[in-house]
Amino acid sequence: MDDVAIIGVGLHPFGRFPGVSGLEMAAKATRLALADAGITWKDVQFAFGGSYEVDNPDAVVNFLGLTGLPFTDVYNGCATAASALTQAANTLRLGDYELGIAIGMDKHLPGAFAADPVDYGAQSWYGETGLFLTPKFFAMKIQRYMHDFGISPETLAKVAAKNYRNGALNPNAFRRKPLSEEEILTSPMVNDPLTQYMFCSPDEGAAAVVLCRADVAHRYTTTPVYLRASVVRTRRLGAFEVHSPWLPLERADAPTVDASRAAYEIAGLGPEDVDVVQLQDTDAGAEVIHMAENGFCKDGEQEALLAEGATEIGGTLPVNTDGGLIANGEPIGASGLRQIHELVLQLRGTAGERQVAGSPRVGYSQLYGAPGTAGVAIVST
Amino acid sequence: MTAQRCVAEGLFEWPSDEPRVRASRCDACSFVTFPAQDACPSCGTDAVSPTLLSRTGTLWTWTRQRFQPKNPPYAGREPAAEFVPFGVGFIELPEGRIEARLAGDVDQELRIGMPMELTVVPFTTDGDGTEVLTYAFRPVKED
Numbered sequence: 001m002d003d004v005a006i007i008g009v010g011l012h013p014f015g016r017f018p019g020v021s022g023l024e025m026a027a028k029a030t031r032l033a034l035a036d037a038g039i040t041w042k043d044v045q046f047a048f049g050g051s052y053e054v055d056n057p058d059a060v061v062n063f064l065g066l067t068g069l070p071f072t073d074v075y076n077g078c079a080t081a082a083s084a085l086t087q088a089a090n091t092l093r094l095g096d097y098e099l100g101i102a103i104g105m106d107k108h109l110p111g112a113f114a115a116d117p118v119d120y121g122a123q124s125w126y127g128e129t130g131l132f133l134t135p136k137f138f139a140m141k142i143q144r145y146m147h148d149f150g151i152s153p154e155t156l157a158k159v160a161a162k163n164y165r166n167g168a169l170n171p172n173a174f175r176r177k178p179l180s181e182e183e184i185l186t187s188p189m190v191n192d193p194l195t196q197y198m199f200c201s202p203d204e205g206a207a208a209v210v211l212c213r214a215d216v217a218h219r220y221t222t223t224p225v226y227l228r229a230s231v232v233r234t235r236r237l238g239a240f241e242v243h244s245p246w247l248p249l250e251r252a253d254a255p256t257v258d259a260s261r262a263a264y265e266i267a268g269l270g271p272e273d274v275d276v277v278q279l280q281d282t283d284a285g286a287e288v289i290h291m292a293e294n295g296f297c298k299d300g301e302q303e304a305l306l307a308e309g310a311t312e313i314g315g316t317l318p319v320n321t322d323g324g325l326i327a328n329g330e331p332i333g334a335s336g337l338r339q340i341h342e343l344v345l346q347l348r349g350t351a352g353e354r355q356v357a358g359s360p361r362v363g364y365s366q367l368y369g370a371p372g373t374a375g376v377a378i379v380s381t
Numbered sequence: 382m383t384a385q386r387c388v389a390e391g392l393f394e395w396p397s398d399e400p401r402v403r404a405s406r407c408d409a410c411s412f413v414t415f416p417a418q419d420a421c422p423s424c425g426t427d428a429v430s431p432t433l434l435s436r437t438g439t440l441w442t443w444t445r446q447r448f449q450p451k452n453p454p455y456a457g458r459e460p461a462a463e464f465v466p467f468g469v470g471f472i473e474l475p476e477g478r479i480e481a482r483l484a485g486d487v488d489q490e491l492r493i494g495m496p497m498e499l500t501v502v503p504f505t506t507d508g509d510g511t512e513v514l515t516y517a518f519r520p521v522k523e524d
Contacts, residue, residue, distance in 0.1 A: 114451035123416055125389035127454025129482060129504055129515045130446060136469050139444035147442075147493045191444045237423050245480035246415040247441075247471060 004089045005217035005224040006379065007210050008037025009341040014205035014328040015174040016110075022054040022333075025206035026105035027063035029334075033101065033208035037220050044210070046091055046100040047071040050084035051333035053107050060103060078280065078369020079232055080104065081207070081336025085377060086230040088211050099212040104338075106331030108202035113370075120243045120371050134370060135199060135283070137242040139191035142285025144240075146193065149300035151288055153193050157181035158306045159284040160198045163320050166313060167327025169353040174203050174329040184284075198284040203329030207337035209344075225344045225363075228267035228378045233259040235372030243371045255374035256280075256293040256366060263376040264295070271295035274378075275360030276346045277317065278339035280368040281324040291319065294366055294376070318356045321346060336375060339365035347381050384511040385503065388456070392416060393501065393516045394433070400501050401433040402479065402516050413476045435474045436499040437521065443470035443483065443491045456513060457505040467504075472497045472518045484519035496521040 010032025012025040026049070034040060041064040049057025049071060058071035076083040081104040088102040112135055117127040126132050145151060161181045167173035179197055187196040217224035235241045238252030264270055277296065281287035288302045296317055297305055305311060311319040322328065322342040325335065343363030345351040367375040387395050394400045406413050407421035408428040415434065420427045449457070449464035457464065468483030468491060483491070484502050498521050503512035 111451065112448075114454065117454055123389065124454070125392055125416075125515065127450075128388055128456035128513075130450040130455045130457065130467070131469065131480060131482070132454050133446070133450055136444050136446055140442040140469070140471065143444055144442035144493065189445070189447055191446065193444075247478040247480075248412075249473075249477055 004227045005214045007220040008033040009344045010208045011341045012206040013172040022105040022107040026060045029206040029208040037210040041065045045097040048084040048088045048102050050074045050080040050104040077373045079367045079373040079375035080333045082367045082375020103208045104334035105206040106333040107204045136191045138283045139194045155306045156284040157184040159287045160184045163324045163326035167323025170322045173323045173327045175327045200325035201329045205331040205334045207334045229263040230377040231259045231263045232375045241372035259374040259376040260294045267378040274362050274364045276363045277319045278365040336367045388515045405429040406432040438472040438474040440495045441471040441473040482517040484517040
């Protein structure tokens with residue numbers, strides 16, 4: 001499908017910003033996206049706002065203008081931004097509106113997320129006994145994956161080192177200091193086999209994406225990027241999922257696999273058509289696993305691909321060119337729109353020092369998180 | 382004798398010399414799920430019966446929890462310096478794979494496929510000194 005176009009993107013830097021509210025960051029990102037599209041807030045006909053920490057993302061209108069537009073707030077775990085984007089695109093497809101915006105924002109406290117397990121479909125004892133934690137799930141998933149498919153700790157360090165390196169080229173990134181594979185491997189062990197520098201951190205930031213019906217995109221830009229697919233899926237029984245103390249013997253594919261297959265089918269494209277990729281790297285192991293879950297390689301091929309530098313900006317399969325979650329952190333509501341922001345810059349050829357050579361035409365992004373929700377978007381020129 | 386309590390009523394048999402973890406089995410499709418719940422996550426029916434899980438299995442995956450979880454939801458109230466790291470794993474039983482704390486020293490050797498058995502361990506203490514118990518798995522001692 002090529003019926004929805006992205007005509008403007010904006011991003012408030014990711015990191016920690018004491019004294020700046022999530023809504024203020026969202027307003028900044030929105031102004032940048034509006035300017036990028038050459039429009040003003042009163043031109044926006046509807047909005048979707050995504051956040052975990054901000055109860056009312058729609059209150060961003062206090063800073064932008066109370067125009068009375070329909071504004072719907074969404075929260076959908078780590079796929080919140082993918083959900084805002086998907087709903088915005090589908091609203092355009094319903095035909096009542098011509099132009100709308102998806103805005104994501106968040107402002108998390110440092111450290112692993114803490115919540116009431118009951119609100120995630122788990123039970124109180126699961127949290128009381130110290131098991132309601134996302135990092136140890138990702139550690140156990142990559143531990144088994146390394147055992148089954150021969151991935152080494154050195155490969156995990158290569159993933160993290162690449163993302164810090166890319167983050168150093170990104171003025172909006174949270175962590176901009178390159179770290180060597182040695183520094184990553186010898187940093188404190190958090191959840192074996194994952195060390196401190198192999199994890200992303202919850203942080204703060206905002207991003208916004210202006211979309212319109214493709215047939216009117218030429219009024220706003222000479223370089224529209226088409227949203228070819230945007231899909232959200234939840235776990236099926238048998239998928240190995242965060243916050244679930246039970247895994248049936250009969251396994252099912254991860255929700256990312258389901259979302260990915262659906263997105264490729266809707267877009268009429270395959271992994272071989274993709275030029276630049278943004279994957280959910282909650283930790284270095286997640287990026288390794290997600291390379292296969294999204295169809296970019298077979299299980300186990302990551303060991304050789306990382307060794308030959310395939311996922312570097314200059315490689316055959318550039319992954320997380322802006323540093324991914326490892327360098328940007330994860331403000332949940334904004335994370336997926338950051339991915340779209342980066343893909344749009346790459347497809348326009350304006351990504352500066354991070355630009356993938358050879359005029360990339362197709363971009364791919366993926367989100368995954370609690371309690372087993374995935375989002376995939378495919379964009380193209 | 383120190384007073385003790387289960388972290389959650391009905392999570393596992395206690396007191397018992399050979400405790401077993403409680404689960405539920407669907408009356409319609411026989412799917413077993415843990416923890417016990419009043420509907421089946423496989424077929425959605427709300428007719429389920431109590432069942433007990435096997436006490437032995439093999440380690441399917443593992444990690445070590447080296448940082449103190451935030452309280453709440455973690456019940457431990459020890460100062461950060463006194464937090465005792467612990468192993469965590471999934472144990473493959475005939476009925477399915479169950480997540481559990483791993484009993485024993487955090488740095489004990491762990492390897493995928495090793496035989497494991499159920500045990501019950503105190504993991505924290507209430508304000509009045511009552512030990513709080515949970516189920517856990519430990520490597521089977523090979524003679």
